[in-house]
Amino acid sequence: MSGSGEEESKVVLVIHGPNLNLLGRREPGIYGAVTLAEIDRDLKARGEAMGLDVETFQSNHEGAIVDRIQAALGRCRGVIINPAAYTHTSVAIRDALLLLGEIPLVEVHLSNIFRREPFRHRSLVSDIATGVISGFGAEGYGLALTAVGNLLKALPPAEAGTKPDSN
Ligand code: CA2
Numbered sequence: 001m002s003g004s005g006e007e008e009s010k011v012v013l014v015i016h017g018p019n020l021n022l023l024g025r026r027e028p029g030i031y032g033a034v035t036l037a038e039i040d041r042d043l044k045a046r047g048e049a050m051g052l053d054v055e056t057f058q059s060n061h062e063g064a065i066v067d068r069i070q071a072a073l074g075r076c077r078g079v080i081i082n083p084a085a086y087t088h089t090s091v092a093i094r095d096a097l098l099l100l101g102e103i104p105l106v107e108v109h110l111s112n113i114f115r116r117e118p119f120r121h122r123s124l125v126s127d128i129a130t131g132v133i134s135g136f137g138a139e140g141y142g143l144a145l146t147a148v149g150n151l152l153k154a155l156p157p158a159e160a161g162t163k164p165d166s167n
Helices: 036-049 062-071 084-088 091-098 139-154
Strands: 011-016 053-058 078-082 105-109 131-134
Touching: 011 036, 011 062, 011 139, 036 053, 036 139, 062 091, 078 091, 078 139, 105 139, 131 139
Parallel strands: 011 053, 011 078, 078 105, 105 131
Antiparallel strands: none
16 A cells, blocks of 8 residues: 555556567477467466566557557556567657656567677667566566566555656
């Protein structure tokens, strides 16, 4: 509970970008054999054990991802995102993520984007993220959730999800 008596959000939003719905069903050599449904199930179970409500969302559409981020404004305490190909191109997703303010934001990639083609080395999200996890396959999402959980635990409850004082 916060000082105002309102129930504090425990929502951590996990966003998966385009083509990740095919995980485990195509190109297992690059992206692994685990399906997106399995990743989401595992994150929800881990979240429950940590006292967090994990909400998951996948879309192949840039605008739908922007809409989902906007819908999270003020109601989620952390975001984990694999923007997939939009990592390298989307100013719209970057701008939407900036609206979230100071909450923990973790960028995840299944592959190590720096070991791949040069066009994948640039991310429009990394410099506004709290941290980046790249190259650990599906386990990267679990690592990201642990990191978000630990960051939230370290915050005093009333300050969680709000911007720090300017003075
Ligand atoms: O390594 C990652 O997680 C990426 O975000 C994956 C993106 C790629 O464009 C980024 O550079 C790095 C591609 C996701 C494609 O997902 C597929 C899943 C199964 C089969 C084919 C593609």
